[in-house]
Amino acid sequence: MRSSIIQVDDLSASYQKNKVLSNVNFNVEEGTITAIVGPNGAGKSTLIKTMLGLHPQLTGTVRFWDTSFKIAKKKIGYVPQRGSVDWDFPTDALDVVTMGLYGKIGWFRFPSRKDKEKAMNALKKMGMESYAHRQISQLSGGQQQRVFLARALAQDAELYFMDEPLAGVDASTEKAIMAILKELKRKGKTVLVVHHDLQTVPEYFDHVLLLNKTVYAHGKTEEVFTKDNIATTYGGNMQWIGKGDQYVVHATSQ
Amino acid sequence: MTYTMWIILTASLVGLSCGVIGVFLILRKQAMMADAISHTVLLGIVIAYMVTQQVSGTGMLIGGILAGILTAFLVQMLHSLKVQHDASLGIVFTTLFAVGVILISTSVGNVHLDVQHALMGEITFIPFTTVEIPLIGAVPKATALLTVVLILVIFFIIAFYKEWKITSFDPALAASLGIPVIFFHYLFMTLVSVTTVASFDAVGAILVVAMLITPAASAYLWTDKLMWMLILSGGFGVLSAVIGYWIATWLDTSISGSMAFATGCIFLFGFLLSPKHGLISRWVRPEAWKEEHVS
Numbered sequence: 001m002r003s004s005i006i007q008v009d010d011l012s013a014s015y016q017k018n019k020v021l022s023n024v025n026f027n028v029e030e031g032t033i034t035a036i037v038g039p040n041g042a043g044k045s046t047l048i049k050t051m052l053g054l055h056p057q058l059t060g061t062v063r064f065w066d067t068s069f070k071i072a073k074k075k076i077g078y079v080p081q082r083g084s085v086d087w088d089f090p091t092d093a094l095d096v097v098t099m100g101l102y103g104k105i106g107w108f109r110f111p112s113r114k115d116k117e118k119a120m121n122a123l124k125k126m127g128m129e130s131y132a133h134r135q136i137s138q139l140s141g142g143q144q145q146r147v148f149l150a151r152a153l154a155q156d157a158e159l160y161f162m163d164e165p166l167a168g169v170d171a172s173t174e175k176a177i178m179a180i181l182k183e184l185k186r187k188g189k190t191v192l193v194v195h196h197d198l199q200t201v202p203e204y205f206d207h208v209l210l211l212n213k214t215v216y217a218h219g220k221t222e223e224v225f226t227k228d229n230i231a232t233t234y235g236g237n238m239q240w241i242g243k244g245d246q247y248v249v250h251a252t253s254q
Numbered sequence: 255m256t257y258t259m260w261i262i263l264t265a266s267l268v269g270l271s272c273g274v275i276g277v278f279l280i281l282r283k284q285a286m287m288a289d290a291i292s293h294t295v296l297l298g299i300v301i302a303y304m305v306t307q308q309v310s311g312t313g314m315l316i317g318g319i320l321a322g323i324l325t326a327f328l329v330q331m332l333h334s335l336k337v338q339h340d341a342s343l344g345i346v347f348t349t350l351f352a353v354g355v356i357l358i359s360t361s362v363g364n365v366h367l368d369v370q371h372a373l374m375g376e377i378t379f380i381p382f383t384t385v386e387i388p389l390i391g392a393v394p395k396a397t398a399l400l401t402v403v404l405i406l407v408i409f410f411i412i413a414f415y416k417e418w419k420i421t422s423f424d425p426a427l428a429a430s431l432g433i434p435v436i437f438f439h440y441l442f443m444t445l446v447s448v449t450t451v452a453s454f455d456a457v458g459a460i461l462v463v464a465m466l467i468t469p470a471a472s473a474y475l476w477t478d479k480l481m482w483m484l485i486l487s488g489g490f491g492v493l494s495a496v497i498g499y500w501i502a503t504w505l506d507t508s509i510s511g512s513m514a515f516a517t518g519c520i521f522l523f524g525f526l527l528s529p530k531h532g533l534i535s536r537w538v539r540p541e542a543w544k545e546e547h548v549s
Contacts, residue, residue: 016336052430070432078430089281089423090480099420103431108413135478151427 005030005159005190006051011060013043013050019213020046024060026209026218031188033181035195035205035221039234042212044194045081048161052078064159074103077157079148081164087137093147094132097122100151122154123147127176142173149177160184160191167196178204201225260381260394262499265513267400268453269465269491271407275449276470277480277487278411278442281422286340287443288466290329290347291322292450292459297354298322299451304361315399315451322447325350326440377457377509396456403452410445411484414438419480457510464514465491468521475524475531490520 004027011024020043028034036044049055051062053069064072077100097119098111105111111119123129126146131139139147145165152160166174181204184191192209195201201208201221208225210216216233217224255263279285298321299314306313325346332342384392411418420428421438429435446466453462469490473483497520498513505512526533 049426054426054429073430073432076430078427080424080426084426085424086281086283090474090478090483091419091423092478095419096423099416099424099427100431102416102420102428102433105416110416 003030004028005065006192007061007063007066008051009061009063011047011050011062012058013046013055014058015043015046015055019058021050021213023214024211026215028190028192028207030190031185032207033185033191033193033205034207034209035193035201036209036211037195037198037201037233038211038216042233044211045163047211048078048163048192048194052076052161072159075158077152077155077160079152079160079162079165082141082145082148082167084163087139087144089136092133092135093123093128093139093143093150094119096136096147097151097154100154103155118156119150119154122150125153125180126150140170142169145169146173146176149180153180158189160189162191162193164194164196166193166200198230257381258499260397261377261509262495264380264394264397264400264456265377265495265499265509266492267397267404268457268461269469269493269495270488271400271404271449271491272453272462272465273469273473273487273489273491274407274411274484275446276466276468276491277473277484278418278422279446279466280470280474281480282442285467285471286343287326287329288446288450289463290343291325291443291446292454292462292466293347294321294325294350294354295319295447295451295454296321296459297350297357298324299454300354300357300362304357314455318451318454319444319447321350322450323440323444326443326447330439380456396452399452400456403448407445407449410441414441418442457513461510461514464517465494468514468517469494472517472521472524475521475528478530490517494520 006026006028008024008026012022013020020041024047036047038044046055050057051069062069064076069076094116098115100122101111101115101118105115120129120132123132126149128143128146128150131143131147136144136147149162149165152162165177169177181191181193185206193205195205202225205221207219208221209218210224210229210233212233212235217229276285276288279288295318298317298319300317301321302313302315302317305317308314328346328350329339329342332345333339337345380394380396383395385395385398387393387398417428417433417438420431420433421435425435450462450466453465457465470483470487472490473486476486477483494513494516498516499509501507501516502509502512524532527535529535
């Protein structure tokens with residue numbers, strides 16, 4: 001068995017007085033691509049934000065490579081939800097990607113030409129090099145998401161957290177993002193992705209974590225992503241489409 | 255130098271500092287924080303007077319800066335206690351300002367401190383209070399102070415340029431990279447307070463707010479580059495000072511008021527004519543505008 005690089009023990013967190021996470025326990029192995037799946041309000045985003053110290057935790061511990069987040073953070077990349085920033089900000093795509101390197105550039109320094117090259121290469125990987133100097137508000141939703149992915153690539157991290165990278169993107173962007181995920185996996189990187197589309201889970205992810213305020217199931221996709229587990233996680237708030245053993249479900253709104 | 259030159263120079267210094275700071279106020283969606291701090295510094299100045307019994311000097315400067323930071327801190331605290339951000343801002347600044355007003359009329363008595371002066375300032379009197387500076391000679395106190403503040407503001411903006419950019423654009427990413435977002439929030443609020451307090455005595459609260467918000471909002475209409483937005487915003491601040499002074503002499507009216515009016519005129523000009531966001535370009539080339547904004 002490969003080594004666990006993330007250990008989460010008894011994690012809990014609340015949001016506006018409501019407890020959204022309680023008693024969350026799981027370990028993540030190196031080199032896996034994990035989908036975090038659950039109904040609306042299950043605390044998926046809160047989980048990764050809490051793990052990254054962006055949201056206060058009530059109880060529990062989160063360890064990366066057996067150390068604290070503070071020590072490990074240089075090896076961790078984060079892709080926030082696209083809607084979390086103001087795309088009218090006066091900057092271009094290349095500049096946004098360069099921001100991924102700010103942690104490494106250090107105090108009182110400006111990004112060097114080498115940093116810009118690194119950022120440009122990341123944009124190229126996402127097929128976005130011709131948009132490098134485009135104002136970010138003039139990019140489509142999918143292109144904006146690619147810029148975010150490129151920024152994470154530029155960070156050259158060992159472990160990535162992505163919050164809904166496939167939400168509301170066009171088919172070609174989805175393909176490009178999935179190609180990058182596969183490449184990251186090939187390079188032995190570890191990725192955790194908050195994902196909303198149950199249909200594509202078996203195709204895209206080798207591990208899955210079913211979350212609804214606490215962990216309902218976690219493990220290899222083919223073992224854990226079963227109709228029963230999904231049904232208990234979603235607590236009946238869903239309807240089954242299709243038939244037989246196809247894992248095709250749609251969460252109904254709550 | 256003539257009195258006219260000193261007045262224009264002083265107002266231009268206010269325009270430059272406020273213009274640069276204002277860009278980040280707007281990008282951080284904290285424009286109304288300028289309004290709040292420009293009023294609450296009154297409380298700090300009054301309390302500093304009560305402690306030191308002096309009208310001018312470092313005591314008031316420190317008092318005003320502390321009041322500004324206190325405002326930022328209280329707004330943040332109320333907000334974390336689930337009061338809406340704009341509401342907590344309104345509550346904090348009116349309350350602190352009111353305390354300042356009450357203290358002026360009850361405890362301070364008949365000195366050179368009054369509400370009218372606090373709101374409108376009196377830039378005309380600036381040339382009369384001077385300090386001797388080696389090599390340069392007699393310089394109005396307010397002008398010297400504002401020069402120091404401008405150097406301070408430019409130093410901090412350049413030294414932490416990439417940190418200001420990332421904490422304004424994507425605070426979550428900044429925090430995940432280990433950049434102390436909260437520290438920069440308070441450092442920024444300190445810069446806003448310093449700029450406001452220094453500008454306050456010279457030009458009054460209203461012009462400070464006008465200079466902090468309007469030139470930056472105008473610059474936003476003309477460019478897509480942060481660096482250009484900073485340069486344009488500072489430039490618009492200076493331009494407002496010059497045009498405002500000219501309007502004031504022409505109509506024989508309040509200098510601060512005219513300068514605030516000039517910032518509004520510059521904004522209106524951009525709002526109508528800017529090639530990217532202007533009303534007229536929207537009307538002339540609706541397709542191009544739609545392509546950019548609806549996708």
